[in-house]
Amino acid sequence: MISSIAELIADRIGTMPAGERRAAQTLIASYPMIGLKTVAEFSTAAGVSSPTILRFVARLGFQNYPEFQSSLQDELAAQLQSPAIRTLNPPSPGGGTASPMLEATLDNMRETFRHLSDKQLADIAARLAERRGKTFLIGGRFTDPLARYMAAHLAVIQPDVFHLAGQESMWRDRLIDMSKRDVLVIFDIRRYQDSLVRFAEKAHQRGVQIVLFTDQWLSPIARFARHVIAGRTAVPSAWDSSAALFVVAETLIGAVTRQLEADGARRIREMEGLR
Amino acid sequence: MISSIAELIADRIGTMPAGERRAAQTLIASYPMIGLKTVAEFSTAAGVSSPTILRFVARLGFQNYPEFQSSLQDELAAQLQSPAIRTLNPPSPGGGTASPMLEATLDNMRETFRHLSDKQLADIAARLAERRGKTFLIGGRFTDPLARYMAAHLAVIQPDVFHLAGQESMWRDRLIDMSKRDVLVIFDIRRYQDSLVRFAEKAHQRGVQIVLFTDQWLSPIARFARHVIAGRTAVPSAWDSSAALFVVAETLIGAVTRQLEADGARRIREMEGLR
């Protein structure tokens, strides 16, 4: 079974003429970067002519050079998405069903935060901590609990936080209440729900600022969103994992809380008193 | 110090107009693969026009698109040559607001699973996968979303899954429906809610098996619970973190799903058909 292009080359390099073999060796030497460059660069690096490179990729079974490059890119993408599998891990001692799941989840979180700058989080937190306007939260079939979770916390530390629950018709009516001073936090991962997309679009038209929690493939709502948080969701399970998004949500909750405390919000102190 | 393009984007994304921000978010979401493709592909993926992509890379300081791609490739090449750096941890000890929170959360998860044997999880999963009897889920003020999340998934793969929502009086009435064949999943972390404790006690008296998700200090409900999952909740924040419990919940959902698939549950297959 041949799964990577590198293996394919190793398999056929024996049957190649001299020029193409040089191409093959050059590619293997700094795999796969040279293959992502232009034919001209590849050819000079290998010390052969452009047509030789093209004959080389043709011999590997590709119709043309772009197709070859796409394959390399797909391979790279697959590698990058599962860093754990390559590098760490003798499948940890437990060997049970839980471990791979946990490892994948931890990786998801690291990856999610790697692509998420402190500044971005701070911006969102600052916006959520702004007192003007209302905050609405809503989620999809499986992610609505995340919206609820966030709403439950935010509602404690500031007024005018609303979780949009129930039927679509219910929250559509709430659109009337929304203006450009308001923020709408949406959770939407695959399979993206049409009803949510429609709702987001209408809210966007009303000037509402949208904060979107989605997966790495980006819900169509990203088009209308002011802020997009793309979390990793892939785990060895029949379901996608929302754990990374959950952690981001918690982080945001913490940041907003801190912000409001820093602002000396009277509400926080009053609350302390009530306990 | 800005070393990667991803950081560069994070740094400037705040000052970008809407279209370019979409481009930025799209790139970050599947970093850096989209950037290696053509402008046309990039633009359609981001839902903007080609010129917007070019303006985007121009704003990042690149003279033209190929130069931008070269930078991405160089970055990739550097990464591939030292894969260890990726796994050995977040390049940002940057003392930002996110990092300590994330680190604490990851630690919580490791600790939680360290004290949680595979067997224990398997037992609970097996119990939840049993067809006889019903499954009820409920949570506290901040943890009820976790109950909802779990219920949303379990309800898909098996019948008779109920999330207990609304007022206390509401679910107290549901006690009548519960018998010793049933399972009650409760989420309860500090400050433990009296109403939940009372409810758990009554359910326990009716012979209902209780699965408790709580924190390391154990809710009083632990006295009545058949299974106790103690998650770590401490994070540098004003709030406790339910993230570890969330991950355990997801793990359980996955385990139950697998179990039912293994049992050849007709329901699963029928569901596939309905899609």
Next chain:
DNA sequence: CAAAATACGTAACATACGATACAGCGCTCC
């Protein structure tokens, strides 16, 4: 509310890229 500035997309353009035809060279095998 008006006017200016900014941002975005459509469409035309130029270039650089991959593809191909062809000729020269070397190698092998009679």
Next chain:
DNA sequence: GGAGCGCTGTATCGTATGTTACGTATTTTG
């Protein structure tokens, strides 16, 4: 030693790609 075959590079071509100019829409500012 000569003829045939195969491999490689040069030169040319067509096209897909990045680029730019301009008009429209949208937002911001006075």
